[in-house]
Amino acid sequence: MNTFLDKYNDEIQSILAKYPEDQKRSAVMPLLYLAQREKMYVSEKDMGEIGEVLGLDSTEVGSIVGFYTLYYDKADGRTRIQVCTDLPCALRGADAFAAGICERLGIKLGETTPDGKVTVEGVMCLAACDKAPMFQVQNGDGLSYHENQTVESAMELIEKLK
């Protein structure tokens, strides 16, 4: 019984089709995004089931979760507000912007709102340096960019996402 395979069989097959037949391992990253879709983290069961699909040990799948920052191994806010606070954005006020959002939500950077819905974190450069302050939203559906933001516009969006 592989519940992951049962649930997403069509999508899994179309992902696998992108890579040579003997190189299924390449599909591990797209499959991890798929596993995160519902709960925004990858459980050990998911790792085992993805491993089964790809012929990998669950440890090999788990290693990938650990290395790449867009995968999570535990539950946190289902919506992640990821503010770029890297150098170019910081030169254009990103730190104050992030602090502003956090203040309005009553949390510190890196924390999750008390209702458990939203996590705000500072992240490294997102290749939108000319449109700072900016952030991306990551949730089960994927990622989206929000550029040239103010604290007001950001809060409006966050409220909607909640």
Next chain:
Amino acid sequence: MTPNVTLTIDNQTVTVPEGTLVVDAAKLIGIDIPVFCYHPKMAPVGMCRMCLVDVGRPVIDRATGQPVLDDDGNPVINFNPKLETGCTVTVSEGMVVHGKTDNVQEARNEVIEFILTSHPLDCPVCDKGGECPLQNLTMHFGPGTSRFVFDDKIHFSKNIPLGDLIYLDRERCIQCARCTRFQDEIADDPVIGFFNRGRRLEIITFSDPGFDSYWSGNTTDICPVGALTTADFRFGARPWELNSAASICNQCPVGCNITFNTRREVKSGGGFAIKRAMPRQNEAVNEIWLCDKGRFSSYTLGESDKRISQPMIRVDGDLKPVEWGAALDYIAEKLGALDGSLLSVASGRLSNEDLYNLRKFTTHLNGETALYTHLAGGDLVTRVGLSQGSNLGDLGKGDAILVVASDLEEEAPVWWLRVKQAAERGATVVVANPRSTKLDRAATHKLRYIYGQELTVLDRLPEEFTKSENTVIFYGSEGLGLAGSAKLAEGLAGWLVNTGRSGKANNGLVAVHPRANDQGAWELGYRPNADLAASMAKSAALYIAGADPLGDTGMEAPEAFMIVQDVIMTRTAEAADVVLPASTFTERDGSYTSGERRVQRFYATVPALPGTRPDFTITAQIAVRFGLEIEGRFAPRIFSALAEEVESYSGLTYVAISRTEEQWPIVGRSDMYYGGTTYENSLGLGVQLPAGDGSFEGAWKAPSGKEVSGLTAVPVTVLYDQGSVISQSKTLAPRLAQPHVIVSASDAGELGLENGSIASVQVNGREIELSVRLDESVPAGFVLVPRSMGLNLEAPAPVKVRVLEKELA
């Protein structure tokens, strides 16, 4: 032949084959370039940066292709402005390497300082302290003080178990990846890996059970710090307190060379206790590796609380302790008055010396011997087996290996490793088995057959196989009893002889025997008994050594006068008339002959448990009461007598099998960092027996087995079974398999079984409850019954399986 290149390292000239790495070239001439991540058994990765050296290469004139010379006629050397890692740079002609210059020494100091910034420096409480590459290299290179603020170190909780066998201390880990690479590249069990990245990298496992591999202990040998420790040795002793003794693992026919570490301690009443088993390098046998079964259970039989330490004789229905003299006299009395024949039953757990004396004595009384085994064909291995000069490590491109009817990693793990490596070197590896086994992953060709149809694979061998330069065939006892394995061995041996592949090195037949010295027993003339239970029932007296037929098969206690000689109390011993306590192999000298026909010596490691005697001594002491004077004290002299009498051992002596020569890679020297804590082999590489004559005359034959139709139970082997030896290991206890049967998916469907169901299994008139495991690769119509797990099948038999309860998923 690979052409050689000549280079200079620290002003010494060395000539090595093209493709050699600078670190290895240096090692050859005794120059130590320190390493952490590099290990000579694995591909270089250049991660730790410890082996930085200054590398110069001759300037080549583009027009002439010749080196440019300076005014003095010496080649102009162009040094790379950056230091290079000696573990990743291959040698080239005229290369000049400096490892002792100030800038190199400074660079190494700096790398050590970096490594130590995250290391807890808890050497006083670390198991590795005293044999630690990091500790040694820090003494050599490290800065005296650290500029790193201690409070900034990353802290982790200490000592988390990765599984039942291995513990991890993440603070000590220096992220060299030796362990993860070993598990991936060598063990093909990538069940440990890195999690996170950068300084937060840590070793993790998500396998179930954790660190699920038969090879996990090796990672503790090659770990260059105390990050990985074994469950049996951690906090057990300090390395400098340990003595060492060379030995041979007796868990399977591979014959891995090991070193036992011992120390005196309270636990043994001030006597010596074995603290751990370590690999001892033998590149022709186990290289520097051990499987976990060998590492964690090769020495635990001697520590069993089931040890017998006093002879016993049956008085009024009960076994009563007596003095040795009384027991031996009692035997003399009983055997002397015998009306009928003596049958001596011995297993391959006994050494050559034990078996030789037992056979001498039995023959003297006109009795018969029987080898206690379920695998036949050892006599054919004598005639067409591997011979002097063979080394599975030499097989590669152009050579071929067939593995038939054996789940090799379960039956003889290091052979699995060696065959897999041959495949990686380009050998054609054909794996023939009715179901998938781990060796399939390395196979160049997989052949499936139905149990009982083993020999059909000979008609389906691929062309590369039949055209190969050298050919080795392994056969095991997957699904086979004596009759089946005898037939299989005969067919395979015939193929080898008919295709001209016998009688030369690196060619021949290898039986994957169930015990360490089974091949030795066959070489000495022991043969199995086709119907052991019947023969035992017919005999007037039985002399059973190192075997537990009653416990294994559930047979009735025979009527005969029964002498049982063993290390621990067994079901058979409980039914005996006389019980003789034997010393275990760690308590005495002896030799085993491996499945590759390598005669290897083991040495007494600890004093014998008081009250016990070596098997060969006991037999000699009985023999002398019948007027037969045979050597019973000194193993070397028994071996000499054996060599005089047994043709294939002609000329062999303990001196010969104790010889060593330099092996590559060089490990086990004080540097530790190069090969790990494996021991250098200074006490014997063993000697392979000469080639046999290739004739089959007088080969042992079993009456053909009964045809079985319908659902058939077949015996198979699992490594972590519940055998009498492995079950004495406390370390491995949580890993031993629970009794189970394996059924095909289609049969399971018909029988209403699921994975985890409890089923009633009826076979050979016995009924037993076992849990069910599904394996899609098992052919329909067969129920696989692992040996030594409650229901020992001697041969395929009709079976009935009935579901008792289904486990809720």
Next chain:
Amino acid sequence: MEHILLRHRDIPNINQLDVYMQHGGFEAFKKVVTTMKPEEVVEEVFKSGLRGRGGAGFPTGLKWRFIDKNNSPRYVVANADESEPGTFKDREIMEGNPFQFFEGVMICAYAVGANAAYNYMRGEFWELAYVLDARIADMEKAGLLGENLFGTDFSLRIYNHLGAGAYICGEETALLESLEGKLGQPRLRPPFPPSFGLYGKPTIVNNVETLANVPKIIENGWEWYKSIGTDKSPGPKIFSLSGNVEKPGNYELPLGSTFRELIYEHGGGITGGRAIKAIMPAGASSAIIVANDKALDTPMDYEQVQNVGSLLGSASIIVMDETVSMDWLVQKTLHFFEHESCGKCTPCREGTYWMTHLVDDFVDGGAGVEKVELLYDVARQIEGKCLCALGEFSIQAVLTGIERFPDDWKEKTLKSEAPVTA
């Protein structure tokens, strides 16, 4: 000047297939597949002098020449991992002018005999990846991708692949490891990807911008291309301008344009009319340039930026005004590199961690200048010892920030916060 790369700025909707084709799109691809031998394509690109736009500036045609023709299958991998702080040009190309980039991929694939190409995008380009999936579907529908293209025996497929947050995957061998489903850790080199790349097969890894140049080279010929830019650094370049400037953004200029031209003519000068203090020409990996007149008048190409003690790299020009203190800046770059160090080699793994602690102690913790001295020492200790370039990049700002701006490290009363100028 008409854009060569950012053509969407001149031609609306060129990110639609029909519009792109109306403007000569895929003519170059058709030309190479139907009329040129693969070697001729390689030579054309080689003669154009095109150099890799990902940062290293390696001659593209030379890389293509190295492809191992004796091994197959062969692959083309587009490096769209764009993660260097200050770099945002590849994203604009893929959003605005995606077909020109894809056409470059396709020409490259033909030139090296690859039948499959992967576009490895950083995971954050999620939305863009879905758009590009649709673009690929458009091309397949139009018969530009698939089997037997233009009736020849050349077949090609392109696949998008998303990373998941790792700067190191911009390093080409780490990218390949990642694409194989492994940790994004750099491989030992040699062997290089043209002989041992994806799945161990011959592979060309080129940056998005590099590939976007290729169709124009084929279309207009190498002589045309060489006439743009400087002799050793020909062609147009997209300069990503960010930091304390009035008009941050991408600017496509010929290589060899000066910093002054970019910052003051195109970028509208420093925000609020303040004085310029420093420039990082290659993102966070740069040696920091003191923005004096000599520096401002230096032409930006692969050679001449070295004359002011830095490298052009990916031309991610981060501008700092007079209010920015270098200790604050170095803290930012170090946190970046510490976070992105893959952990494979000791100096980078331990060194970036150590340096981060030292700079934090100084900037936030009130530690004295002895920490700065140690920071400098540790940076020097990392130098020249790392497995890949990331570790070396991590020390550039440290060394030059301390050497060239000593006043910023003297006392803690100097403000170490950046102004909010957006």
